[in-house]
Structure formats: structure tokens, C-alpha cells
Amino acid sequence: MIPGWLWILAYTLIGLGVLLGLLRAFLGPKTPDRLVAVDALVTITMGLMVLLGLWYRRGIYLDIALIYGALGFIATLAIARYLEGGL
Amino acid sequence: MAHRIGQFLFTALVLFGLWLLFTGTLDPQETAVGALLAAGIALFTHRRFTRGGLQNLAPGRLLCLLAYLPFFTWQMIKANLDVAYRALHPRMPLNPGIVRVKTRMTSDIGKMAVANSITLTPGTLTLEVDDDTLYIHWIDVRSTDPEEARRLIPGVFEPCLKRIFP
Amino acid sequence: MNLLLQGVAGTLILIGSLFLFLGALGVYRFPDVYNRLQAGTKSTTLGALSLILGVGLAEPAWLPKALVLMLFILLTNPVSSHAIGRASYKSGYPLWEGSIVDHCQEHDACKGGGEA
Known part of the structure; x- marks a missing residue:
């Protein structure tokens, strides 16, 4: 069994990470900065979902993480294409 | 033609492997559906998926x-x-x-x-x-x-x- | 044996969340978009990989699915960061003033239209 203090530590670290990523997404200063922050947040959220899956003992969280990652990947590519000037 | 068949087999094999990993069972029904789906998708995508064929493996x-x-x-x-x-x-x-x-x-x-x-x-x-x-x-x-x-x-x-x- | 496996899984989960945090810290602190990408790609990728492997070891029934997830992250993350980097360069995002060299400047392939 994974001990309680480890859960608390892991959730705290990931929560702080999400907070910092959100701050960067709000502060900008330009669109690419926000895009980088959102892209990093997608990966962090995938990790968080998998961890929550272990916490609730529900395997479905892994599938959702995969779908979420695929959507985030496509969204990042689309926004990058848009910034580049062609869509 | 032989090249196309190689491409098709390689694509189908990769897709089927992913199916096995993702479903995580060897239940005959699920495996059969997976094989059918892998073959079906590979039929349409094999030319985009790979340049080589079975020699990739x-x-x-x-x-x-x-x-x-x-x-x-x-x-x-x-x-x-x-x-x-x-x-x-x-x-x-x-x-x-x-x-x-x-x-x-x-x-x-x-x-x-x-x-x-x-x-x-x-x-x-x-x-x-x-x-x-x-x-x-x-x-x-x-x-x-x-x-x-x-x-x-x-x-x-x-x-x-x-x-x-x- | 099982205890050892759980210990390894716990360690991997802890290392993973630590790297996820460090990646976000880098994204927050670094001065320009290219340096932020370095942190946002590398650290979060390794962090997520390690965390997912840890969860897969803690719950061995999920291991195959966890491997698919890891493969997915390993393949897509560098591609999306490359797309962001290229887009920001082509849309005219300047390098940080502390940067010392820019070979891309004198080359056509790197030029693009539009403003950041």
C-alpha cells in the first residue's frame, strides 16, 4: 500500500505545479507563452488523472487521460499552426 | 504489390499490438474484434503509416x-x-x-x-x-x-x- | 516481493510528481518562450512517464494500458513542443536578450509572416 504521507506530498507537488502553470498562462505576456503553459498543464493533468485513478481504484481514468492527451495534442498543434500564419 | 502487402501487414500488426495492450485481455471475442478493426483500419491507412514493410520488424x-x-x-x-x-x-x-x-x-x-x-x-x-x-x-x-x-x-x-x- | 514492488511504485510516483512540479516551476521562471519550452517539455515528460510507470507497478493489471500512455506521451510531447517553438519563431517572438547566438536569423526557412 502506498502510505498516506506520500499521497499528500505528491498531490501537494502537483497542485503547486498546476498553480504555477496557471499563473504563467494568466501572466502571458504573449500568446506563445500561454500556449507553452497550457501544453505543460495538459501533461501535468494527464499525470494527475492517472494518479487519481489509482486513488479511486478506477481503471477508466487511464482511458480518459489518453483521450485528454490526444485532444490537448491536437489543440496545441492547431493553435501553433494558427500562430504560424496558416490554418 | 508485395510491397503494399508488407506495408499492410506491418500496420495491422502494430495496431493489433496496441489493441492487445489497451484492452489487456486475451478473450477470444475481444481479440477477434481487435483483429478485424486492425485489418480494417490498416486497409485505409497503410500507405500513410509506413514507407517500408515487414522489414521494419x-x-x-x-x-x-x-x-x-x-x-x-x-x-x-x-x-x-x-x-x-x-x-x-x-x-x-x-x-x-x-x-x-x-x-x-x-x-x-x-x-x-x-x-x-x-x-x-x-x-x-x-x-x-x-x-x-x-x-x-x-x-x-x-x-x-x-x-x-x-x-x-x-x-x-x-x-x-x-x-x-x- | 509485493512490498518491494509497492516501494518502487511509491518512489516512482514521488519522483514523477517532483519533476512535474519542477517543470511547471521552469515554465513559470524562465525568461523567454524557448527556455520555457525546454522546461515544459523535458521535465513534464519525464515526470509524467515516471508517475504513470509508478501507477502501473502499483496496480499491475493496469501495466499494459500504462505502457500505451507512456508511449503516447513520449511520441507526442516533443512534436507539440517543436510546433510551438517553430510557430513562436516564425511569428516573430524575439529571443531573450541574454541569448548569445542565433543562426536561424540569416536563413529563409525560419522566416514567416505575422506578428506575435
């Missing part, structure tokens, strides 16, 4: 890929400790720049493998690929000379990747 190349993984993992851990050190350091010791290097890889998939490996390893990030020239953002530029930079950045991966993606 030649044992020599798979062994090389297996040997490449631990080396790559080690490089990635080194990269992360480096970035973590820079992010935690109060003054942030950055020395960034964009350098140009040439790669010896010839196939498109090989260039992609080199570019992706570069992105995930110590302090380098591929910005632009133009024919055989890579433009790389380097967080700690140690040399602006193309030859020297070539030895330092893609030179680490190429000997092995060259054998996996000839």
Missing part, C-alpha cells in the same frame, strides 16, 4: 531499439536534472542561443527520431528542420561552430539511430 533493428531505450532514458534523466538545477538556482544560469547543425540521417522517419531525441535530451530543442539542417535552441551554448555542435548534439544519437532507421 527485422530482429536486428528491434534489438537495436531495445539497446537504444536505456541509453535514451539515461540521457533524459540527465536532461531533467540539468533543467531542474537551472529552474531552482536563484540566478538561473542560462546561456541560450539557436545553433545550426547538420544531421547524417537521410530518411524522414530517421530525421524525426533524431529531432525528437534532441528535444527530450540535455538542454536542446529542435526548432526547425530544413532538409538535413536542424536549427536547435540550446539552453547552454558551448560551441557556435557547426562541426563542434554536431559532435555534441546529434552525434550522440546518430550511430544507434542510423542502424534502426537506415
